Amino acid sequence: MTRQNPYETDLDKNAANYVPLSPIGFLERAAAIYPRRTAIIHGDLTISYAEAYARARRLASALAARGIGLGDTVSVMAPNIPPVLDAHFGVPMTGAVLNTLNIRLDAANIAFTLDHAETKVLITDREFSHVIKQALAMASVKPIVIDIDDPLYTGKGERLGEIEYDDFIAGGDPDFAWEGPADEWQAISLNYTSGTTGNPKGVVYHHRGAYLNAVDNIVSAGMTGSSVYLWTLPMFHCNGWCFTWSLAVVGGTHVCLRRVEAGAIFSSIEKYKVTHLCGAPIVMGMLINASAEAKRPLPGKVELFTAAAPPPAAVIAAMEASGFKITHLYGLTETYGPSTLCAWNEEWDALPADEQAALKARQGVKSPLLAGLEVMDPVSMTPVPRDGLSMGEVMFRGNLVMKGYLKNKAASDEAFAGGWFHSGDLGVMHPDGYIQLRDRSKDIIISGGENISTIEVEDVLYKHPKILEAAVVARPDEKWGETPCAFIFLKAGETMTEEEVIAFCKANLAGYKVPRTIVFEELPKTSTGKVQKFILRDRAKSL
Template identity: 60%
Template sequence: MNPSIFEQGLPQTPANYVALSPLTFIERSAAIYPDYPAVVHGDIRRDWATTWARCRRLASALLARGLQTGDTVAAMLPNVPAMFEAHFGVPLAGCVLNTLNIRLDAEAIAYMLEHGEARAVLVDPEFSEVIEAAVAKLARKPLIIDVDDAEYAGGPRRIGELEYEALLAEGDPEHPYRLPDDEWQAISLNYTSGTTGKPKGVVYHHRGAYLNAVSNLLEWAMPHHPVYLWTLPMFHCNGWCFPWTIAAHAGVNVCLRRVEAGRVMDLIADEGVTHFSGAPIILNGLVNLPDEQKRDFDHPVKVTTAGAPPPASVIAGVEALGIEVTHVYGLTEVYGPVTVCAWHEAWNALPPEERARLKARQGVRYHMLEALCVVDPENLEPVPKDGTTVGEILMRGNNVMKGYLKNEDATREALAGGWYHTGDLAVWHADGYLEIKDRAKDIIISGGENISTIEVEDAIYAHPAVEEAAVVARPDEKWGETPCAFVKLKAGCEDVGEAEIIAHCRERLAHFKAPKTVIFTELPKTSTGKIQKFVLREKARNR
């Protein structure tokens, strides 16, 4: 078949086709709004021209140190300016940014550094000890770069070859701006715990990062020059792509290395914060502030929240403070949030309880997500939109990951049939909005972080007194969910108590993964001996 007339003499050239990359956002903002504020952190106030020059210095210095296109640069940093700069400087060098969860232990970090083949690591002094322990386990040692922060009360603790500012001094502030040759090129690596085995390395590409960053603007109708408070960890799904989103609209990044409700309230009032994001625990903290710590502000403030649906009372309490809540949903594999509870003006007339119930739904697809459906996992047929039939959420679009690093089997399984299989179970309402009912793989979402029940169970089983164990999510007003362990002890070990099991787990896991509740009991099983976790979940809810 001959090509159509529209495919003849109309070639793709550099004049009419360029790779999509969020690097273009910061280059544009620095050119158009060079003197507009970009970063606020304690006494630090930097504009977009300065921030862009620092990102270019970082890229230049990494290349001068021998890093090459496709090399991994890890970051063990809280929400400080260097973490924001790494989201541009690292990919500008052609490298891949691996933001590490600052709550993890040395063993998990060591695995990620080795599996991701990190050539360099940026480390905050608060996490020097865990990085030092992690690197000691590696055969090939990465370049360690200390990132001092005046806002850290503990002061500097150097373990690296040089400090971040010294590294930037080696770089060129005029380092050439260059987009990737291919928008499919990796921009970042994010590890997700999953439910079994080692953490999986989720690979993002430039195209997906660009599109999801733009989607954030659209879903929030975000105006130019927003003031964004970093309550959401930038290590989590690259801060839901918001480093790139804020650069696109030349906004202000108000950094916050530790989230404390009183401090959040002060920054909203004093810095004129217009937007922030995070798990329901952040909302809960604001609602429960003592009256003397609550502040008045007369400008609009919006928050997106995700994870375990916030209780209606929390949503109502936050909105009573003058903060508009938007509920979103996503996963590490899709660059963070990709669905939103898009609001209808008519719903404003509903009673507060009904509004909160509607806001707790996970909603409809982002603009840049191509398709979303809830299907019967057995035959992949869409479930009825009746609000009661449970099915699995499937997604398709440019903001689905490239796949899992060095794990072709898991990638093939996750993307089978041309859909990303989330493993999350939901119902579909008549208006097309979805509402999550369960996590098919038993993941616990605590304070916005995923916890594998299998990992916690393995730690419990390592205790010599434990015969059987199962872990499920227990609803928690502060954290959304926390691990609840059901344990059967061996005969003669009845003197072992809850505190001992929790302490035992904390020796083997990051503390947030350890169970907060331990119930000693016989475990309900099916006729084939499988533990009935749905029974345990019900017990945990009613505890």
């Protein structure tokens, strides 16, 4: 006779003991507990939590009145301004899916996205009317267009839709009776990868993952109700790494920054007593190399979380010396943004600054709510030795991994092969369990049979005091197959020769790793600060 498990008998889920996870409820709670606390600052505009909740409900009500509901897509084209924060709560309150568009995309890419997402409503800032007008003409879908006329934008631009955003939400009900998802697996947002070859892929997030990553951010960043978060990271990028939902967990304050510039960052930090901000290494470089006039004294230790391209140890050291506390994160669009962090151990405080910076440059360990992180052989699906030398592919598993790619089963199946998400990044696992990237699988250079990590060569180049930015790619070579080609952008007013660069590298690298070709030029980047190496590879081939 089979024994019946008593813990599974008459102990079913019901409305009293199970509610699907969703970040929407964070705003409802914050508004109830901290109604007068400042939720959002945008120029002279200050929005309380009670007002923020009402704005989101008005948006949801107005969308629902236009027939928007479960499974519909609402796209938003705007910089870091309050309507984007409204949309992160208001759109999913209707059951619809939020698609934040990259504001630096061209018309063809935007048109593809609108069609692929089957966008029903497009909320667009007047600054981008030129490219949106082109995209709408190219797209097959004909969404309802709502214009944002942000008072902080003083440039040119036209209205394309039938109504302005503030007027649109003014017609909504601030007491709109929204409902959470029936299933936490329900889609909450759609984010497109940057598509370096072919069309970008649509990455689908679910309510459960958004909820957990929002909480994960609070835990990892040590945020409280007194935390003030400055929006230097684009809200369109992985939903702002889910910080768009995070602040409501503790009732912290969002400071919007329409244009990310060094002077604006420093003045905002000083004026609003900013405690936290995020950004790619390009943001760190912007702050390090800011003019004396732009710089301001920090009001205290400012936590800066950086991801995207691995930050060179020299850049981290310079930022720490100027008063910022740097935490290195790592992840992909497919993992809701960063899902690992270089957690700091107190015993490292006694190490010299350069050794501390080298440790901080590692990608670290899984964040608290990520289930699995490994470096594995992608063929055998077995972990590589934890020796800091054996290279494998970085893989993720857990609730902080996307639902999959929209309308692309083949790509989803490939990404999830073997029960893990394959990042495409090559790295090592150190004996202490911390991972460190060595390269993208497509970026590794194989010269004379030897693997060369472009990241290692770039780290050396960044240590030179004249070099502002550096990127290394493979250049075809008849003898060696491939050799390293370095693209270098110098600091303002500096000059340098190829011979100087090569001599510096020879003094700091094994001979076969030294770049054979040096090109001095500005580096092409994505909107999130990642160097577009596919462009540089094409240039290297044509040299």
